Every structure is written in C-alpha cells, then in structure tokens.
Amino acid sequence: xxxxxERGNDVVIAYMIGRLDTPASLEIAPQMNALADDAAGTVxxxxxxxxxxxxxxxxxxxxxxxxxxxxGGKIIVRNITNEIRSVFMMTGFLNLFEIQ
Amino acid sequence: MKxxxxxxxxxxxxIAAVTLEATALVQLYFSQKGIREEADMRAxxxxxxxxxxxxxxxxQAEAAVRNSVWIAQWCMDYPDSLVLVCRRLVEDNPVxxxxxxxxxxxxxxxxxxxxxxxxxxxxxxxxxxxxxxxxDYPSKEWFTKPLELGQGYWSEPYVDEGxxxxxxxxxxxxxxxxxxxxxxxxxxxISLEWLTELVGNVKVYPQAFSIMLSRxxxxxxxxxxxxxxxxxxxxxxxxxxxxxxxxxxxxALMSGEEGSIPVQYKGATSYVYFAPVERTGWSMSIVxxxxxxxxxxxxxxxxxxxxxxxxxxxxILMLRSFFKGQARYNALDQKRQRIEGELxxxxxxxxxxxxxxxxxxxxxxxxxxxxxxxPAKEVGGDLYDFFIRGEKLFFCVGDVSGKGVPASLVMAxxxxxxxxxxxxxxxxxxxxxxxxxxxSAMNESDMFVTFFCGVLDLAGGNLRYxxxxxxxxxxxxxxxxxxxxxxxxxxxxxxxxxxxxxEVPFHYDDAIFLYTDxxxxxxxxxxxxxxxxxxxxxxxxxxxxxxxxxxxxxHVAAFVDGAPQSDDLTIxxxxxxxxxxxxxxxxxxxxxxxxxxFVEEAxxxxxxxxDLAPRLNLALxxxxxxxxxxxxxxxxxxxxxxxxxxxxxxxxxxxxxxxVPFDPTARGEVDINASVEDRxxxxxxxxxxxxxxxEVKYERRGDNNVLILTKKY
Numbered sequence: 001x002x003x004x005x006e007r008g009n010d011v012v013i014a015y016m017i018g019r020l021d022t023p024a025s026l027e028i029a030p031q032m033n034a035l036a037d038d039a040a041g042t043v044x045x046x047x048x049x050x051x052x053x054x055x056x057x058x059x060x061x062x063x064x065x066x067x068x069x070x071x072g073g074k075i076i077v078r079n080i081t082n083e084i085r086s087v088f089m090m091t092g093f094l095n096l097f098e099i100q
Numbered sequence: 101m102k103x104x105x106x107x108x109x110x111x112x113x114x115i116a117a118v119t120l121e122a123t124a125l126v127q128l129y130f131s132q133k134g135i136r137e138e139a140d141m142r143a144x145x146x147x148x149x150x151x152x153x154x155x156x157x158x159x160q161a162e163a164a165v166r167n168s169v170w171i172a173q174w175c176m177d178y179p180d181s182l183v184l185v186c187r188r189l190v191e192d193n194p195v196x197x198x199x200x201x202x203x204x205x206x207x208x209x210x211x212x213x214x215x216x217x218x219x220x221x222x223x224x225x226x227x228x229x230x231x232x233x234x235x236d237y238p239s240k241e242w243f244t245k246p247l248e249l250g251q252g253y254w255s256e257p258y259v260d261e262g263x264x265x266x267x268x269x270x271x272x273x274x275x276x277x278x279x280x281x282x283x284x285x286x287x288x289x290i291s292l293e294w295l296t297e298l299v300g301n302v303k304v305y306p307q308a309f310s311i312m313l314s315r316x317x318x319x320x321x322x323x324x325x326x327x328x329x330x331x332x333x334x335x336x337x338x339x340x341x342x343x344x345x346x347x348x349x350x351x352a353l354m355s356g357e358e359g360s361i362p363v364q365y366k367g368a369t370s371y372v373y374f375a376p377v378e379r380t381g382w383s384m385s386i387v388x389x390x391x392x393x394x395x396x397x398x399x400x401x402x403x404x405x406x407x408x409x410x411x412x413x414x415x416i417l418m419l420r421s422f423f424k425g426q427a428r429y430n431a432l433d434q435k436r437q438r439i440e441g442e443l444x445x446x447x448x449x450x451x452x453x454x455x456x457x458x459x460x461x462x463x464x465x466x467x468x469x470x471x472x473x474x475p476a477k478e479v480g481g482d483l484y485d486f487f488i489r490g491e492k493l494f495f496c497v498g499d500v501s502g503k504g505v506p507a508s509l510v511m512a513x514x515x516x517x518x519x520x521x522x523x524x525x526x527x528x529x530x531x532x533x534x535x536x537x538x539x540s541a542m543n544e545s546d547m548f549v550t551f552f553c554g555v556l557d558l559a560g561g562n563l564r565y566x567x568x569x570x571x572x573x574x575x576x577x578x579x580x581x582x583x584x585x586x587x588x589x590x591x592x593x594x595x596x597x598x599x600x601x602x603e604v605p606f607h608y609d610d611a612i613f614l615y616t617d618x619x620x621x622x623x624x625x626x627x628x629x630x631x632x633x634x635x636x637x638x639x640x641x642x643x644x645x646x647x648x649x650x651x652x653x654x655h656v657a658a659f660v661d662g663a664p665q666s667d668d669l670t671i672x673x674x675x676x677x678x679x680x681x682x683x684x685x686x687x688x689x690x691x692x693x694x695x696x697x698f699v700e701e702a703x704x705x706x707x708x709x710x711d712l713a714p715r716l717n718l719a720l721x722x723x724x725x726x727x728x729x730x731x732x733x734x735x736x737x738x739x740x741x742x743x744x745x746x747x748x749x750x751x752x753x754x755x756x757x758x759x760v761p762f763d764p765t766a767r768g769e770v771d772i773n774a775s776v777e778d779r780x781x782x783x784x785x786x787x788x789x790x791x792x793x794x795e796v797k798y799e800r801r802g803d804n805n806v807l808i809l810t811k812k813y
Contacts, residue, residue, distance in 0.1 A: 022725045023689050052714055054721050055784040062781055069776045083714050090791040091784055092772030 003031050012038040016050040020057035032060045039064060040071040044100075048079040053087055065096055076100055109419040116415055120408045124401070131397050139393040140360065142304050143373035143386050147358075150302050150310070151384060154377050157195060157294065158271075162252060162379075164193040165271050165288045172201050172286050176277045179208055182284070183216035183227060189288055190218050190225060197268070198289035200230055201275070204247065205238050207283050213237070219289070243285050246272040250282075254380045257292055257320050259329050267292040267320065267329065269380070296321050296328075299384065305392035315381030317354055342366055353383050362390075439505075454485050454515065458646060461488065466558055468675035470645035474618070474653070475668050481507030481549075482616050482668035483515050487522075491559045494522045494531075497570065497614040497672050498551040498591075510547050514539065514591070518553070528553040528566040529601025532591070536568065540595035549591040552614055556606055556674070559682050561701070563606040566599050571620065575604070576611035576675075580636050583612070608705040611675040613639060613648070618669035622656050625663045630656055645673040678705060679746045687728045687738040687759075695720055702744035706751040708813060716753075716811060719792040722785035723755050723764065723807055731759025731805055755807040762805055763798045764789070 001024030004015040014035055018024065035043060043064065053061075061077075068075045078100045080088065088094045168189050175181040186199040198219035205212055213231035220226075230237045237243050245253040252273040260268045272287040295312065299321040302310040312321035317332035327336060334350045337343060345364025349372060352361045358375045371393065374385035391398075458470055471484050481500025486493060496518050500507040514535070521534045532553050539549065550570040556563050565583070569590030572582040586600040606612075615635070622630040638655040639648065649671055656669070683698045685691040699717040703710060724740055732738040741756040770783035790796055795810035 021721055022692050026689065052718070054718055054725070055788055056725065058784050059781050062776075062779060065776055066779070066781075086715070087718065087788070090772075090788060092774075095773070096776055096779065 001028055003028050005031065005035065007038070011042045011044060013044040013046055015046045015048075018049065019052040020050060020060075021052060021054045022056045025054070025056035025060055029060065032064060036064055036067040039067040039073040039075070042074045042076065043068065044076045044078050046078045047081070047084055050084060051081065053084055055091075058087070058091055058093065061093065062096065074098065109416075109423055112419060113412065113416055117408075117412055120412065124404055124408060127404075128397070128401055131401075132394065135393060135397050139304075139371065139388060140373070143360070143371070143388060144358075144375075146302050146304050147373055147375040147384060147386060150299060151375055151377055153298055154295065154380075154382075154384070157290075158254075158377075158380060161193070161195055161271055161288055161290045164189060164196060165199075165252070165273055165286060168286060169273060169275055172275045172284065173277060176275070176283050179203060179211055179214055182214075183218060185286070186216060186218035187225060187227070190220055193288070195290055195294070196288045197266070197291045199287060201284050201286050202230060202237050202243055203284045204282055207281070242270045242272045242287055246274045246285050247282055250274060256316055256318065257314050257329065260289070267296060292320065302386060304386055305388050305395075307392045308386060308388040311385045311387065312377075313353055313383040313385070317350065317383075320382065340365070345369075353385055356381075356383070454483060455487070460486070464488075466676065466678040466680070467493065468645040468677055469673060470649040471670075471672040472649055472653070473668055473670045474665065476503070476618070476665045480504075480668035481511040482618065482670040483511045484614070484670055484672045485515055485518055486672070486674075487519075488558070489523070490526075491557070492526060493556040493558055493674070494528075494553075495556070495614075495672060495674060496551060496553045497573075497616060497670060498549045499570065499616040499618075499668070499670070500549045501547050501590075503667075506547060510539075510549065510592075513542075514549050514551070522553075522555075526555060527601060528555045528564050529599050531555075532566040532568050532588075532599045533597070536589075536591045536593075536597055536599065537595045539592040548593050550616075551591050554612065554614075556612075556676065558676075558678060559680065561606050561608070561676070561678060561681060562603060563612070564601060564603045566601045568599060571615060571617055573615070574613040574636065574639060576613060576639060577607070577609075580639050582632075606676055608676065608678055608681065608701045611645075611648075611673065614670075614672040614674075616668060616670040618665070618667035619652070619656065619671065621667065622660050622669065623663055623666065624660045630659050634659065645675050648673050648675075681705060681744040683742040685724065685740045685742065687732040687736070687740065687757075689725070689728055692721055692724060695724065698742065698744065702746075702751060702753070705744065706746045706811075706813070708751065712811075715792050716751075719789045719809060720753055720755075722789050723753075723809060726764045726785055727755060727757045727759060727762070727805070727807075730764075731757045731762040733760065749812055751811045751813070753809040753811075755809075756801075756804050758804055761800055763800070764807065765796055765798045 001018040001020055004017065006013040006015070012035065045061070065075050075097055077097045080099060168185050172182060172185050175185055182201040185201055189199040190196050198217060200215050200217040202215035203211060203213070208214065215230035215237050216227060217230045218225055218227050242255045245255070252271060255270040255272065257267055257269045260266045268289050269292055270287050270289050272285050274282055275284045275286050277283040299310045299312050300323070309323045310321065311319065313333050314320050317334050318329060319327045319331055319333060319336065320329065322328055333353055337346050337350055340346065342365060349361060349363055352359060353374050356376045360371055360373045362369055362371050369390040371388050371390065372385050373388070374383055376383050455471070460469055461467055469486070473482050473484065480503045482498070484497045486495035498511070498514055500510045500514065517535050517538050518531070521531045525531050525534070532551065535551070551568040552565065552570040552573060554563055554565040566588065567585045568588045572585040575581055575583050583604065584602065586602055588599050589597050620630055620632055620635055634655065635652070638652050643651060652671060681698060681702050683694060685694060696713070696717050699720055700710065700713045703713045703716060720742070724742070727740050738757060738759055743754045745752045745754070764786045767783060767786050770780055770787045772787070774780070789809065793809045794812045795808070797808040799806040799808070
C-alpha cells in the first residue's frame with residue numbers, strides 16, 4: 001500500500017495505491033494523520049488505484065472526515081472502484097463523503 | 101508335432117535304406133557277374149597254360165621217341181644193338197627214365213622174346229631184360245595197344261614200384277622194319293613227378309585245387325595224395341558222404357571236352373573247370389570254391405553293407421538329434437513362452453497390487469485420479485502407487501532401468517519398500533532416502549530406479565516431494581509447467597545419499613501429472629520422439645483425470661501410428677479438488693496478507709465467481725482482526741485456525757482461536773446513518789461481516805472461540 005500526497009495551493013491530493021487492509025492501515029496511519037492537518041482545506045483522496053479497503057481503512061477515512069468536519073474543510077473521494085463503492089454502501093460512507 | 105516329426109524321420113530313413121540297398125544289390129549283381137567272368141577266365145587260362153606245359157613235355161617225350169624210331173628200324177637187323185637205341189633215348193632225354201625196344205614175338209626166329217630195358221638208377225644207367233616168362237611183356241598193354249592201334253600210345257599212368265614209387269607213364273610206338281612188317285615196340289617211360297608239381301602248383305584262388313585224371317578216370321594228381329593212383333574219380337565220388345550235388349561231375353570230367361560245372365558239397369558250392377589233355381586222354385580240372393571266387397566280393401560287400409548300416413545309423417542319429425534338438429527347441433520355446441506368460445502373470449499380480457480401480461477413493465470428492473501402465477511387449481519395470489494415510493496422499497512413480505525379469509523384480513521390491521516405509525513416515529525426503537539405502541544395500545545387479553515420491557496434504561493443500569532422478573512431473577494450474585526439481589540421484593546407486601525434499605503449495609483445482617519416459621520417448625516409425633512439448637499440448641484443457649489419461653494415450657497412439665512400443669508407458673494424474681481448506685495464522689496483523697489467497701481458493705472451490713472474493717476476504721479479514729485485537733491480549737501468542745468448507749449451496753468459513761472468550765456478535769449494531777459527528781469510529785468490522793455473510797454464528801467450544809461465517813449461493 002502506498003500513499004502519494006500532492007500538495008497544491010488550495011487542494012491536497014492523496015493517491016491511494018494498493019490494498020488498504022489492516023496491516024496497510026497501520027502502515028499509512030502516520031501519513032494519513034499528517035493529512036488531517038490539511039483537513040481545513042480541500043483534500044482529495046484519489047482511489048483510482050485503491051483495490052481493497054477493510055474496516056481499518058475505513059476508520060482512517062472517517063477519522064479524516066471528522067477532522068475536516070471539525071476544521072470546515074472538505075474531503076473528496078475520487079474514482080472509487082465498484083468494489084470500494086459497495087463497501088462504502090454497506091457502511092453508509094456514501095453519505096459521509098463527497099464522491100466524485 | 102513330435103509324432104509327425106518321428107514319422108517323417110522314419111520315412112526318410114526307410115527311403116535312404118531302400119535306395120542304398122537297391123544300389124548295393126545292383127552293384128553286387130554286376131560285381132558278381134564280373135567276378136564270375138573273371139573267375140572263368142582265370143580258370144580257363146590256367147587250364148590252358150597248364151595243359152600247354154604238359155603238352156610241351158608230352159611232345160618232347162613223344163618227339164624223342166619218334167626221333168629214335170628210324171634208328172630202331174635201322175637196327176632191326178641187329179637186335180643186340182637195339183639196347184644202344186634205348187640207352188641213347190634215356191641218356192639224351194632227362195624226362196625219360198627208362199626205355200625198351202620189345203620185339204614182336206616170332207619176328208626173329210632166334211630171339212622169340214627180346215626186350216632190353218635201359219633205365220636210370222640214380223646217376224647210372226642200368227640194363228635188364230624184360231623178356232622173362234614172369235613179366236611176359238607180350239601181354240602188357242604198352243606192348244599190345246600200339247601194335248593194335250598201329251600208332252603211338254600213351255599208357256595209363258602207373259606207379260613204378262621198382263623205381264621208387266614214381267608216377268610214370270609210358271609212350272610206346274610200333275616199329276616196322278624196312279619191309280613194313282611190325283617188328284617191335286619202342287617205349288619210353290616218362291616220370292610224371294613234374295606233373296604232380298606242375299598241376300599241384302596251379303593256384304587260381306587260395307582254396308582252389310587242381311586234379312588230373314587219367315583216361316580211365318584214375319586220379320593222377322590231387323591235393324589228397326592218398327588218393328593218387330588208388331581210385332578213379334567215379335569211385336571217389338561214389339564214396340563221398342553227400343553226392344547229390346555232384347551229379348554229372350564224373351561224366352563231365354570224362355567227356356573229353358572243355359567246360360565248367362557247378363557242384364555242391366555239404367552246402368558249399370564250387371565250380372569245376374575242366375579240359376582234356378590231347379593224346380594222353382588225361383583230363384585236367386580246377387576246382388574253385390565259390391567262397392574263393394566271391395570271397396573278396398563278399399568281404400567288400402560285407403564292408404559296404406557295414407558302411408551302409410553305419411551310414412544309416414548316422415542318419416538316424418543325426419535325425420534323432422535333429423528332432424531332439426527340434427523338440428528341445430520347442431520345449432525351450434514353450435518354456436520361454438511359459439516364463440513370459442508367468443512374467444506377464446507376475447506383472448499382472450504386481451499391477452493388481454498397485455491401485456487399479458478408479459476412482460480409487462469413491463467416498464472422497466477432493467481427488468480426481470487416474471493412472472495407467474501401458475506395458476511394452478516385454479515385461480518392464482515401471483510402477484506407480486498411491487494411498488491415503490492421515491489425510492495425506494502418498495504417491496509415487498518409478499522407472500526401473502532395464503527391462504525383463506530383473507526389472508520387474510526390482511519394480512516389485514521398490515513398490516513393497518515404498519509401501520513399507522511410507523506406512524509410518526510422512527516426509528517424502530526421508531521415505532526416498534530410506535528406500536535408496538534399502539535398495540542400494542541389496543542391489544548387486546547395478547540396476548537403478550528413477551523415482552518420484554510425493555506427499556500431498558489434502559487438508560492443508562501443500563505438496564511435499566522428493567525426486568530421485570525421475571522426469572519432473574507437470575503441474576497443471578492456470579498454466580502447465582514442470583515441477584521445480586532438485587537433481588537427486590536415482591535410487592539404488594549410492595546408499596547414504598542425502599535426498600533433498602521440496603515443497604510447493606497445492607491449491608484447489610491444481611493437478612499433477614506424473615509420467616515415465618516411455619511417454620516422452622515414445623517413437624514413431626521415423627524414430628521421432630513424442631517429446632515434452634507434445635505432451636504439454638495434450639494436457640491443455642479442462643478435463644477429468646480419466647479424460648486426460650485417455651486423451652494423452654490417444655495423442656501418443658496417433659503420434660507413433662502403430663510403431664511398436666519399446667518401453668513401458670506410465671501415467672499418474674492427480675487432480676486436487678478439495679471441498680475443505682485450512683489455514684492457520686499466528687496472531688499477527690501482518691498475517692492478514694495470507695487471506696486473499698485462501699479466500700480466492702475457497703471461492704474457486706465453491707465454484708463462485710472471483711468477483712466475490714474481495715468481499716468475502718473483507719469479512720474474513722474483519723473477523724480475523726477482531727480475534728487478533730480482542731481474543732488475544734497484547735503480547736500473548738496465539739493463532740487463528742481458518743477453514744473453508746463447501747457444502748451444497750454454501751461456503752462456510754470457520755475461525756477457531758484459543759483466546760479469551762470473545763463474541764463479536766454480541767456487539768451492538770453500528771448506526772451507519774449517523775452524522776459525521778455522531779459516527780462511531782469502531783464497530784464497522786462486525787458490521788461488514790454481517791453485511792457480507794448470510795449467517796454469522798459464534799460459539800464458545802471448550803477453550804476456543806468458534807466463529808462460523810456462512811455465505812449461501
């Protein structure tokens with residue numbers, strides 16, 4: 001699992017690449033926590049290459065989402081696969097995130 | 101078959117015998133004829149020669165006497181001088197032993213009887229007078245006959261008693277005086293000792309003898325000297341023991357003609373050749389026993405007959421030995437066929453010891469297997485074997501070097517050893533090592549066995565194997581590839597060799613294809629080999645094990661196209677189709693990465709689409725994470741045993757851990773409709789499990805937490 005973060009002037013894009021399973025979530029937790037600092041602005045989670053997500057990954061997403069909510073920022077989930085979409089659906093995440 | 105052979109041999113011998121004997125008989129007939137003609141010729145020529153010699157002497161004697169006639173005539177007027185005539189006759193002619201001139205009585209009035217006789221007595225010549233009343237010469241035959249006949253006369257031979265028992269004859273001739281009056285008889289006594297010698301020495305054949313008869317038939321010369329001058333031939337013949345075969349003999353001899361006559365005496369045949377001696381009235385004959393004539397022929401004939409018998413015997417012996425050889429060959433051939441037959445039976449027995457019933461485990465649905473040995477014409481040493489012990493499939497394929505009896509025996513030993521050792525040993529490496537030690541120890545024939553031994557863990561889905569110099573088996577997964585092989589020695593070459601064991605995961609639907617080089621080295625008429633590539637091509641496609649087997653065999657048959665099979669062809673095909681999978685994970689989060697493979701295989705096993713795999717994986721991951729996070733307190737070691745089982749219409753995952761009692765289902769439902777602010781961060785895991793699975797059940801079994809997740813379809 002790899003996360004590539006691109007910081008622009010008013011938007012931060014995080015490219016989520018690979019499988020976000022439990023071990024991967026632990027692995028990327030520091031990067032994602034750092035991303036919470038950007039949550040006042042717009043954070044785009046690019047999921048084009050995210051093939052899998054488990055509940056621990058979902059937790060990272062919701063943690064970020066809560067931070068954004070607290071800071072008035074915005075989290076956009078971009079290009080989710082059908083598989084991820086179905087997980088989002090099962091967990092009500094489709095309602096929590098702005099999906100592009 | 102043998103009887104017919106003997107009959108033929110008998111016929112052959114009979115034909116040979118008949119031919120030989122017929123030839124011999126013809127030869128004998130002509131030889132006999134020739135020899136008889138030869139005997140006739142020899143006898144006749146001897147008779148002739150002897151007769152000529154006799155006649156020489158007779159002529160000489162006669163001539164001597166005749167030459168004295170004119171002197172005697174001349175001396176007639178002076179009778180006293182006549183003694184001189186006699187004297188000269190004896191003196192000049194060695195053959196004449198005595199001589200006389202006897203006056204016809206009354207021819208000289210003064211000498212009514214006058215016969216001076218001169219004879220040889222040793223070296224001297226003596227004279228005496230025959231004109232004595234006792235002797236009475238005018239009555240003697242030698243005197244009367246010439247006068248009567250008016251010509252010379254040869255007397256009957258006689259034995260001269262006075263002159264030393266000599267055989268004698270006398271030639272007398274009448275003498276007339278100048279007036280033609282019969283005046284005297286001049287005689288010459290001639291010794292016939294030379295005759296005995298001459299005739300006695302006539303030896304035509306070893307046992308032949310000659311006889312001289314006088315005019316009256318008296319025996320003059322004969323090998324039986326006692327008979328000489330004692331008997332006539334007629335008297336002699338008449339007193340013989342068996343005269344039936346001698347009929348006509350006397351008459352023939354006395355006939356005065358030349359000829360021959362066969363006589364039988366006491367069962368023995370002789371041929372008598374006879375001829376007269378002119379003037380003397382004698383008859384000379386030669387008696388030749390038939391044995392003498394045909395003796396050599398009979399000896400030769402006997403020899404020939406003996407040689408023929410010998411030849412026939414040799415033919416018979418040769419034929420006998422030929423037919424015996426034939427019989428022995430037939431017996432050997434029968435023996436060979438019997439041994440071959442027995443070997444095939446033995447092979448059959450060995451084959452029946454290896455599993456031959458397919459499917460071998462009808463109660464199991466996790467294995468689809470097929471195997472075959474297509475034996476070459478000669479019995480060979482291929483083998484395969486398999487059995488299940490403790491949820492492990494032990495299997496092997498081997499190829500004994502060489503062919504024939506030794507190979508099949510080694511094959512039997514190899515198989516038995518495999519069975520014995522794998523009965524309580526799970527490691528294929530150790531099984532192969534022990535087999536090698538075993539086979540090397542008793543291997544005195546330098547035979548070796550290429551051998552592959554595999555142990556497939558049917559519950560755990562992994563394959564451990566050890567390859568002892570055998571062709572690498574093919575693994576059929578998504579692709580077809582050769583199983584990675586560490587090169588090891590074949591069995592039976594070096595005891596104590598350390599064999600390397602290998603291991604590969606073996607998943608649902610994986611198959612292993614084991615074979616012997618009889619497959620890849622099957623040759624067509626052009627000596628091209630079937631080869632690995634054709635084999636791989638033939639393995640493509642999804643088929644049952646039996647279909648794979650038949651398909652391969654068809655491919656090979658089509659390739660070789662009737663060319664004779666030179667080596668055994670062995671195939672063992674194992675298709676792994678478990679209905680249950682197991683995976684044991686330590687309680688570490690990192691082990692989560694093993695789940696996708698397990699789930700994918702379980703999905704495959706259940707025959708579900710792979711699109712379902714990530715979701716099922718998610719459920720399983722959540723369940724496992726829960727165990728790791730909650731059942732095992734931080735710092736404690738533990739494990740999670742996972743299993744996936746397919747039952748009709750359902751795929752069930754079971755998680756068993758030995759952690760503290762923890763029931764994830766007891767946790768309340770998370771509110772997925774809560775606002776961001778109200779939203780719980782935890783609780784999503786079990787929520788997802790419930791969402792994905794159709795049934796989620798927790799049980800505490802003894803010291804274990806058991807979570808059962810079922811997906812129906």
